[in-house]
Amino acid sequence: MARITIIGAGAAGIFGAINIATKNPDAEVVVLEKSSKLLSKVKISGGGRCNVTNVCQEPKELIKNYPRGNKKLKKAFEQFGTVDTVNWFESRGVKLKAEADGRMFPITDDSQTIIDCLLNECKKHKVEIRTKVSVESIEKTDNGFLLDIKGAEKIECDKILIATGGHNKIEGFQWLMDLEHSISEPVPSLFTFNLPKSSLTNLLGVAVQDVEVKIAGTKLSHQGPLLITHWGLSRSCST
Ligand SMILES: Cc1cc2nc3c(=O)[nH]c(=O)nc-3n(C[C@H](O)[C@H](O)[C@H](O)COP(=O)(O)OP(=O)(O)OC[C@H]3O[C@@H](n4cnc5c(N)ncnc54)[C@H](O)[C@@H]3O)c2cc1C
Structure with a gap:
């Protein structure tokens, strides 16, 4: 029986595990999650609506x-x-x-609807999820992989799906670079727009449906709903 290990119980890891288990019903599919929580970012996504x-x-x-x-x-x-x-x-x-x-x-x-659906699918397809299991490094062996687990015994498996999410520094991916994977320098993609000194923040709570925002001196612009908050600008319904 093939042993397939997924590292990380976020949206990518859990969705990946469900699909792997669906397409390989005879495989032993195990998700390893370093924290005590599953799908924690999905829970807060879209302002709790996902x-x-x-x-x-x-x-x-x-x-x-x-x-x-x-x-x-x-x-x-x-x-x-x-x-x-x-x-x-x-x-x-x-x-x-x-x-x-x-x-x-x-x-x-309610994002919990999405979480419940994903976790029900895991149950249905016999995906095993282990929390508080932090993978520190991966060693390639002749037959597969040996996972070094923080404070616990090593785990052997045949195939791995790495779904450990993002890091703001490239050093966070060192354990993957050690396996000769090339990693692109991380850059921020979705972030809040802080305007701490702008008098615009006096208008906090004002939402406008169709706004074009530009950054002076650049070609950067975006159109869509806008909410003025106490710290700056946000979408009128957070993503
Ligand atoms: C406030 C907020 C709102 C958002 N809203 C939306 C939205 O509405 N819609 C949308 O599409 N996206 C949204 N996003 C983005 C979205 O949540 C992420 O893109 C997505 O959750 C990333 O999923 P992931 O599985 O790749 O990574 P993560 O969710 O980061 O999961 C990675 C998991 O791997 C675990 N892990 C890491 N290293 C190890 C290790 N060595 N061993 C074991 N486990 C490990 C982590 O603990 C974590 O649970 C939002 C993000 C935030 C922060």
Whole structure:
């Protein structure tokens, strides 16, 4: 029986584990998570509502929203796109709805609906999830891999899916570079817009539906809903 280990119980790891287990019903699929919580970012995503996907169905349009890696993402979206995402959740009893700006949320407006669906699928496909298991390094062996676990015995497996999320510093990926993977320098992608000294913040609470925001002296601009907060600018409904 093939032993497939997924490192990280975030959205990527759990969704990956479900798909691996579905397509390899005889494999032993185990997810290792260093914290005590599963899908913790999914829980807080979309202001607790979880912005699951977008109404945009065309991969070549969708990738315009990704400043880096858009060519690679196009291939991934062609394999499994926004329509597949909507169908995947609907066929498991989770209906999604679209909002005026194209974002799609569960009709419950509660990210827990998405978490429950993903964890039910894990149960259905016998995915084992172990928490408080931190993988420190990976060693390649003749037959597979040996995982070094913090304060516990090593774990052997045949295949690995690494889904450990992002890091703001390249050093966070050293353990993968040790395996001769090349890693691109991380850059921030989604962040809050702090304007600490701007009198604009006096308008906190004001939301406007269709705004174009530009950064003076650059070509950077964006259009969409805007909320003025006590610290600066946000989308009128957080992503
Ligand atoms: C406030 C906020 C709101 C967001 N809203 C949205 C939204 O509405 N829609 C949307 O699409 N995206 C949203 N995002 C982004 C989205 O949450 C992330 O892109 C997504 O959750 C990343 O999933 P991941 O599985 O790649 O990584 P993560 O969720 O970071 O999961 C990685 C997991 O791996 C574990 N791990 C790391 N290293 C190890 C190790 N060595 N051994 C074992 N386990 C390890 C971590 O503990 C973690 O649980 C939001 C993010 C934030 C912070």
